[in-house]
Amino acid sequence: MSSDCLGCKLANGEVITHVIYEDEVITCFLDIAPMNEGHLLLLPKKHYLDLDELDDITAAAILKASSKLSKIIKDIYKPDGVTIIQNGGKFNDLQHYHMHVFPRYEADGFAWVEPEDKNNNKNRLEETKERILNHIKKNNFEIKEVKVLIPEELSELLTESAEEGFRHIHRLINDYIAGINKFNNEGEALFECRVNNRVIGICGLNQDPYFGEGIGRVRRLYIMKEFRRHGIGRKMTEAVINKAKKHYRKLLLKTDNPVAGEFYKTLGFEEIMNEEKMTHCLVLI
Known part of the structure; x- marks a missing residue:
């Protein structure tokens, strides 16, 4: 008050x-x-x-x-x-x-006065719709750590990633179902991004299987095409980084996508050359 x-x-x-x-x-x-x-x-x-x-x-x-x-x-x-x-x-x-x-009541004197529409808004409704929807896509999302993955909820991600020629979502689902990688060991996590309860992005954190203790690895980042360029991928990766800071000294990843490589650099990752098991490294402590 x-x-x-x-x-x-x-x-x-x-x-x-x-x-x-x-x-x-x-x-x-x-x-x-x-x-x-x-x-x-x-x-x-x-x-x-x-x-x-x-x-x-x-x-x-x-x-x-x-x-x-x-x-x-x-x-x-x-x-x-x-x-x-x-x-x-x-x-x-x-x-x-x-x-x-x-x-x-009719004729009670209260009226909604129609505007002059100086900006021609009535003929720009499709443009207005897209502007509002784009803002919703950019801001109306929730990123959270999930303890139990429901593979059926990743069907859109699976279909779209396969159409783009990526297989990592297919592997994520298969490994999870088979119990090979459930992101449930100490220091591991799996993050989903939802818009209106629809899973539109995913990213995981694993103990690194190649470089020993104190090293984490970013795994399986994917954002649906219609939701890209709205900062969602950045926020998902930041969620992984914040989780990793509590458990690891370094965070590694491997990507053969040049655009993704430049994206990770903006988050502080250093590009690593001539290393088979990683392309980028972020020092956490």
């Missing part, structure tokens, strides 16, 4: 309002300048400015309450519709997240 925020004071009962509903997370009360009778404001008790700042519990509480209150408004006022809106950033006059819920 912010001591100088009017929204915090309203939501926490420090300013008198006409409260309709309250729980431990949110407060709902009548707007003092209603668009129509029954105009409600929903505020979280904790201080937030915009929708994207809300924690999951608060967001769920607001959505649940707005649904129930909309039904109540319909039952009491029999409106032509219900409008639910909220303004963010500079347009949030309260500087505290709040949602408006109010009944609507």
Whole structure:
């Protein structure tokens, strides 16, 4: 709660309002300048400015309450519709997240004014779609260490990597199923990247089988083509590096792909020449 925020004071009962509903997370009360009778404001008790700042519990509480209150408004006022809106950033006059819920009637004076469309946005919808989707691909992903691999979930990676002429995902799956390499020894790990619960990338860390103790090896990195150039491969490799720092002095890898080789250099790996079992090395300590 912010001591100088009017929204915090309203939501926490420090300013008198006409409260309709309250729980431990949110407060709902009548707007003092209603668009129509029954105009409600929903505020979280904790201080937030915009929708994207809300924690999951608060967001769920607001959505649940707005649904129930909309039904109540319909039952009491029999409106032509219900409008639910909220303004963010500079347009949030309260500087505290709040949602408006109010009944609507034909010719009640509230209007959504169609813009002049000076930027020709209506004819650029495909471009807009691609811009938003690309941003989602770049940012809406989760990388986590997996303890149990489900081979069936790698079907897209397997198909696409084979089409590109790579066999390392096929080998990863076969070795895992056969128990040859489950990435479960001390200092080992397997990381998946998911977008909307779809596995779109993978990378592993093994004890190095060639150069003795204290050496780790990056294994089986692959990112699906449509998700490349969004920093996912870098973040997956960084996850492996951070894990390796806890167990190894050096981290090695082998690649015959020049583009991949340059990528690893940007992460601090040094190119090693004339060595059969490795092409790059990163000193960790």
